[in-house]
Amino acid sequence: MYTGSAILCAVLAAVLVSAGCLSSIFPDPVPAPIPTPTPVPIPTTESPVSTVSVSQMALQPSDIPSDYILKSRSDLTYMEMSPISHDLGWRAGYTVTYYRINEEKYDMTGLRQVIYLYPLANMKKVYDLKKDSIDSYNPETTTIYELPCPKTGDRTFAYRMTDNSRSPSLSTYSIIFTKKDVYEELTMGGTTTDFETLKALAQTAADKIR
Template identity: 60%
Template sequence: MERGYGILGLFLFVILMSAGCLSTIFPSPPGGTLTPTPTPAPVPTTSSPSSTIPVSQMALQPSDLPSDYILKDRSDITYPEMDQISLNLGWRAGYKVTYYRFNEQQYDMTEVSQVIEIFTPINMNTVFNIHEDAITGQATGIDQIYELPCPNMGDHTYAYRKTETQGPLSSVTYGILFTKKDVYEELTMSGTTTDFEALKSLAQTAAGKIQ
């Protein structure tokens, strides 16, 4: 009789195995059949605090300006030209370019200039503050400096209008200073016909050349 119960029990065990019921009665240990989710590898950043192209390639090209502007001068800035303060701040390279527009019939003579300088990245805050202070310090009873609203061109941006009232005629100069990475730039427009919106557009083009 006991042998009959043993055979019956073995028969029931085989049935339960084939029906998968034992997986419910005796579940697999936690994590036994789970596939671990791989942890995404960190994506390395390629951002660099320093520019990666020659300073001359950051300069505005004739095609960047309206067609009535003519190239007047462009050249590297040399080490002996720099003041001691700039050298102490890690000045490494510089470039300058000047364009002008001349229309004798309309008595129009307008000049656009760009100065580009590269410094040690850690000193860029100081570089910008020194140049901004130099501009605002030009305000006198004759020359007035007014800060203008301007989109950010990089890490720091300052825009201004300088009005000179000496003599019977007054003249206006617009300027935009900005830093991006290890690059300091200053763009100015002066003359008989000036346009701050055009200068902002040129500054945005210049900032886009910094890589």
């Protein structure tokens, strides 16, 4: 009996030892980490119409070259607008004018920005009517040259207008564009003009439409 117990203990000891050796050779598998779900970004929907006031879309003195000064800025009223603007649903407007004057160099240059708000559904019609009015100038007294210009907003048209009835002839540069429910005109004219500056200002103006 004693011998049998001793044998059983020896067998158990051998099993335990072998189990320890096996576990060192074949360790228990480490459970795989549970992956953390990646958050899915929720797409933001941009408003199809402007969400800031027309005065906030106007070019500020800090946006303009430092040698220009603010001449005037004001809201536009319904009574100032033409009947066709009323028919197209004109809702609000704003205008701002800057001047650069250098008497020593006989330089006087003006920069004007006009902003109109119309219903979104009428924006293409507003743009097309303006382009048609540009094309309708009398070619005997006025020459229109379309100019290359980066796309600004949804629709863009840039041109140089030369008044041949004056001596010397006077040229002005203009960019018209629409973005969302906003129509804008930027015009520069005078003794010294810079179309590159006008293009940069048009992009600045478009970026203000939010």
